[in-house]
Amino acid sequence: MGIDSEHVIIQMVDVNKWFGQFHVLKDINLTVHKGERIVVCGPSGSGKSTMIRCINRLEEHQKGKIVVDGVELTDDLKQIDTIRREVGMVFQHFNLFPHLTVLENCTLALSWVRKQPRAEAHKIAMKYLERVKIPEQADKYPGQLSGGQQQRVAIARSLCMSPKVMLFDEPTSALDPEMIKEVLDVMVELAREGMTMLCVTHEMGFAKTVANRVIFMDEGQIVEENEPEEFFNNPRNERTQLFLSQVLHH
């Protein structure tokens, strides 16, 4: 589960993005190595979601360079598809497909993107549903599950594609307090197994337990970047200090 510092999975170089006139991302530079677990935090509207959504092209950057596992993100649809297959993403609102059962949610991309035969897809899906501890819900529809269960299904759905990196965009912030833990437990376990993770979250406990690095963003910039110990105990930037005082006393 160590970090392979030879192997760069994500590289963002001077990435800039605008929404109309609004400059959301300003000269973002970020290198993620294989096996790293990075937590991104920062005030609302600082561009955290936008940054990680650029990595699988849910948002398009206008300047700079993003390379994912050796493939550069350009307008070439083939390359975008290649990258999306290697990058899993978990959303704040789960975004499960409501017309498919839990199992079908998991097998959909296996069958249609990875072209796995039915039985094989089924096997893989059940493996990951067991991993997130809800194999017994396989035949239910998402609408019949609790929020925490839905988010765990969403994680399993991404894992089925055996991604090299997992992106999480505030995976617990739409959940009731008693469900946050069941999702975090799954994520901690995933981290233990060596998954490369980039996680936007305000769960500072999670950051302290699993992160190798914490990144603080504000107004479209990476303001501070450090190991969790240093980050929480000795924040250097005053904006980080202000933010941490608000989050930690919450």
Place this chain on the structure above:
Amino acid sequence: MAEAFVEKPDLSPPIASVGVVEWLRANLFSTPFNALLTLVCLYLIYLSAPPAIEWLFVHADWRGETRDDCAGDGACWVFVKARFGQFMYGFYPEAQRWRVDAAFLIFIAGLAALMTPRVPGKRWVALFLLFVFPFVAYTLFYGGILGFEVVETALWGGLMLTLIIATIGIVASLPLGVVLALGRRSQMPIVRALCVAFIELWRGVPLITVLFMASVMLPLFLPEGVSFDKLLRAFIGVTLFQSAYMAEVIRGGLQAIPQGQYEAAKALGLNYWKLMALVVLPQALKLVIPGIVNTFIALFKDTTLVLIIGLFDLLGIVQAALTDPNWLGFAVEGYIFAGFGYWIFCFGMSRYSQYIERKLETGHARR
């Protein structure tokens, strides 16, 4: 001192809250105004129902061959009976009518297999109906191959023609509508502009105009000697017209699908077509089943407009029969029969769509 907890047994509800009397009280006589409405309605039914039933059934003439058999003062169903073959098949030669029956039987069998849950091999039945059956139907209806005698489309008519036009219209306008709706929401400006122009053009003109143009104007533009079958022109007119409506219904469904569904599908690596076919369209189409069926029903009834271009569908053939000197004066019977014919099919579609909606309900709360 707290009392010990005692489990209470399930009791049946008090009689007054479930019986007929209670139902009447709660639904028909709950307020003085409601009671008044109920009484007025009952009175109206009392006034109109008995004479209608007497005319339709009690005093009606059922037996016989000619109008002389219609002596009573009720409806003359002998007229409908005598003309029944024509109402069903138009001027299709009597000796060949079994071909029409055969085609419809095959179609109904296929449809029934598709519509009933738990029939195995649905995929093959669907493929057969979509790709093989059209050739079978063409051979049977039109002929000219395999030793089947040719029956010109000018001879087709009655319910058969109504069903053929409606079925082709329905089968062709749904996929065309999907394509147009996707095109209208496309990122590509030219595709979008073309789809918008197409939809707005066809929605902006009455179907009668379309049919009239197809039948009268089109030949003027075509080089001499080239002629399209009149029925084929009607098919094309009806299909293009209805697909424009269908496109707008489906677009409504597409707009209701949250952005998150697209994002999740993209993040999994599904490309545009797979994303649409597997994630977005199944949800969007399900949402607009009532609108789609509404369009189907409108289409079914609009087939009567082919009358304009000299094709005799169910209504057309009934109307033609009314002008027969031997059967003058039976317009009401004719129209009631035609109306009943349309109603059966439209009501059937409506009920089936409700069944499908219930079946597809997966209990999801939308976010």
